[in-house]
Amino acid sequence: MPATTQSEVTVSSRDLENVVVTRHANESLESKATPSESMVETSGVNDGQNVQTATSRKERYALWAGLAIVMLVYDLDISTQYNYLTYATSDLGQLSRLAIITTASSIVSAVCKLPMAKVSDILGRAPAFILTIIILTVSYILCGESRNLAALAAGKLLHSIGIAGISLLATVLVSDLTSRRWRAFAYNAIYAPYLVIPWFAAFIVEAVVDGIGWRWGISMFAILMPVCGASLVIPMLVIRLRAKRAGRSIRVKMTLYQFCSQIDLGGVLLIMTGFAMLLLPLSVAAETPAHWTTPWVSAVLILGLITLCCVYPYEKRVAKSPVAPARYFHMPGVVIVFALSCLDAAGKTCAETYLLPWSLVARHLSVRNASFLMYTADVTQGLAGIVTGLAMYLMKSYKWIGIAGSLVRLAGYGAMLHIRSNTSSSAALFATQVVQGIGTGAIETVFIIAAHVAVPHAEMAQITSITLMAGHLGKGIGSAIAGGIYTSTFRGRLHARLKDGSNTARIESLYNSVTGDLPAWGTPERLLVSQAYSDVIGYICIAALVLSVPVFVLTLFLPNRNLEEDPQSLRTNTTGDQDELSTSIEAQQCRERSQVPKA
Numbered sequence: 001m002p003a004t005t006q007s008e009v010t011v012s013s014r015d016l017e018n019v020v021v022t023r024h025a026n027e028s029l030e031s032k033a034t035p036s037e038s039m040v041e042t043s044g045v046n047d048g049q050n051v052q053t054a055t056s057r058k059e060r061y062a063l064w065a066g067l068a069i070v071m072l073v074y075d076l077d078i079s080t081q082y083n084y085l086t087y088a089t090s091d092l093g094q095l096s097r098l099a100i101i102t103t104a105s106s107i108v109s110a111v112c113k114l115p116m117a118k119v120s121d122i123l124g125r126a127p128a129f130i131l132t133i134i135i136l137t138v139s140y141i142l143c144g145e146s147r148n149l150a151a152l153a154a155g156k157l158l159h160s161i162g163i164a165g166i167s168l169l170a171t172v173l174v175s176d177l178t179s180r181r182w183r184a185f186a187y188n189a190i191y192a193p194y195l196v197i198p199w200f201a202a203f204i205v206e207a208v209v210d211g212i213g214w215r216w217g218i219s220m221f222a223i224l225m226p227v228c229g230a231s232l233v234i235p236m237l238v239i240r241l242r243a244k245r246a247g248r249s250i251r252v253k254m255t256l257y258q259f260c261s262q263i264d265l266g267g268v269l270l271i272m273t274g275f276a277m278l279l280l281p282l283s284v285a286a287e288t289p290a291h292w293t294t295p296w297v298s299a300v301l302i303l304g305l306i307t308l309c310c311v312y313p314y315e316k317r318v319a320k321s322p323v324a325p326a327r328y329f330h331m332p333g334v335v336i337v338f339a340l341s342c343l344d345a346a347g348k349t350c351a352e353t354y355l356l357p358w359s360l361v362a363r364h365l366s367v368r369n370a371s372f373l374m375y376t377a378d379v380t381q382g383l384a385g386i387v388t389g390l391a392m393y394l395m396k397s398y399k400w401i402g403i404a405g406s407l408v409r410l411a412g413y414g415a416m417l418h419i420r421s422n423t424s425s426s427a428a429l430f431a432t433q434v435v436q437g438i439g440t441g442a443i444e445t446v447f448i449i450a451a452h453v454a455v456p457h458a459e460m461a462q463i464t465s466i467t468l469m470a471g472h473l474g475k476g477i478g479s480a481i482a483g484g485i486y487t488s489t490f491r492g493r494l495h496a497r498l499k500d501g502s503n504t505a506r507i508e509s510l511y512n513s514v515t516g517d518l519p520a521w522g523t524p525e526r527l528l529v530s531q532a533y534s535d536v537i538g539y540i541c542i543a544a545l546v547l548s549v550p551v552f553v554l555t556l557f558l559p560n561r562n563l564e565e566d567p568q569s570l571r572t573n574t575t576g577d578q579d580e581l582s583t584s585i586e587a588q589q590c591r592e593r594s595q596v597p598k599a
Contacts, residue, residue, distance in 0.1 A: 111279075180452070184393075188385030267311065274307035334455070489535070
């Protein structure tokens with residue numbers, strides 16, 4: 001064979017089987033890494049290494065510019081699409097089904113990140129981006145041209161897959177482009193447009209709906225996303241082509257069975273199904289907590305837990321290229337991060353679920369100002385994340401930043417409890433949201449980076465998706481807690497506050513709507529209703545405060561790894577004090593790369 005002229009390394013199925021050693025060795029924490037837990041260098045991992053080590057400065061600038069353009073469209077999308085969906089369901093006469101569509105979309109968004117991560121590793125970064133952009137384009141066309149609820153729902157579900165894919169792949173590309181010290185800053189900086197866009201989103205939606213209509217408001221993204229996506233995909237394909245010509249490209253020949261084995265189809269399905277069966281009843285109960293009393297909710301929750309319990313033995317004994325390797329279950333850097341992501345999201349969502357209706361009823365804010373109140377925490381979070389990234393670069397570590405962020409969140413929930421349950425100024429209310437945003441920006445940045453440095457670079461995509469899935473689970477838990485508190489206490493507080501001025505019909509009207517039978521602002525009755533609402537919000541804030549306590553405790557046990565660059569950092573993500581098992585696995589991966597037979 002003309003090996004000296006071959007432009008890329010070709011790995012046959014026989015070579016693949018020879019390199020990947022059997023999985024059934026002892027995987028205890030004390031043992032060294034089993035080669036079976038590492039994967040042959042795939043197209044995606046190879047793409048990441050080529051970006052790190054074999055790109056010119058101009059090519060890297062082109063990648064950053066393309067990513068910035070894509071994220072600008074992404075931020076505009078997530079700031080406007082829900083509003084267009086509201087108008088769409090109303091125009092189709094199906095507004096009552098809006099909650100069902102959003103719930104299903106949220107679940108799909110949560111569970112699709114994991115298979116997308118594996119696809120990006122197997123097929124490559126550029127093909128994964130292309131696939132995601134195609135899915136998004138089809139979704140925009142379906143939604144924009146929908147004439148019935150089924151078409152609209154199908155388009156929205158595809159949209160959830162595409163948007164989740166863009167978010168995940170952007171994070172993975174940032175990890176390919178940056179060193180560990182700069183990664184936190186870059187990860188937050190790509191979302192910088194979100195610091196500005198939300199403040200103008202309401203005006204954009206209003207102008208579009210009153211002008212070209214919601215259909216074109218959605219459909220115009222079918223033009224924007226492919227055109228802007230090309231600015232990122234083209235440089236990625238050019239780099240991939242240059243690597244192929246230089247002999248740095250990896251092409252793995254696999255049968256369908258081997259492809260399914262490499263993406264760990266069984267493990268992915270177990271995790272996706274388990275999370276879906278947990279999120280579905282949690283989401284439904286959050287919308288209508290009375291559903292907790294129905295048998296199917298408990299049954300689905302139990303099935304979900306059983307399914308997730310099957311993940312560990314399957315990944316340990318069956319999977320050849322596990323998406324959640326058994327060693328993850330023993331690694332503090334992974335287990336603590338998973339718990340942090342879940343608990344932090346639960347507390348944040350719990351505190352914010354009824355913030356909008358409370359601000360409308362109890363504080364008499366306009367819809368615009370109430371929306372600005374909601375945006376304040378998210379925008380501050382983005383800015384705080386950027387500052388946190390700079391702090392990580394200077395400090396070369398992250399643990400103490402995480403501890404400080406958790407303390408800020410704890411103090412913020414305490415202040416929130418006081419402000420939301422008492423009469424205080426609007427300035428104090430917005431200030432509390434700023435404090436919450438600072439704490440959230442610090443914590444969420446810390447646990448993403450903590451997860452990244454705990455594993456080899458080849459597993460970056462899958463550990464990111466697992467961490468984000470934990471956050472989705474936490475959001476479901478937080479919504480369910482807030483919904484349970486609201487439904488179990490609000491009627492009672494209305495009766496207690498209104499006393500003789502209440503009747504069942506009026507209580508139900510106030511309970512189910514922020515505008516139904518609401519007394520005029522400034523009247524004694526309106527004051528009593530506001531106090532009842534504030535009582536309930538106070539209970540919810542107590543729950544959020546309780547959830548924030550274990551977040552602080554867990555940050556104390558985070559591994560305090562050094563982010564200082566070492567000679568291998570640009571290629572392998574390995575640090576001197578990285579998890580021992582992951583370090584030895586990555587060393588095995590390097591040996592495998594040198595042993596892959598050339599055609």
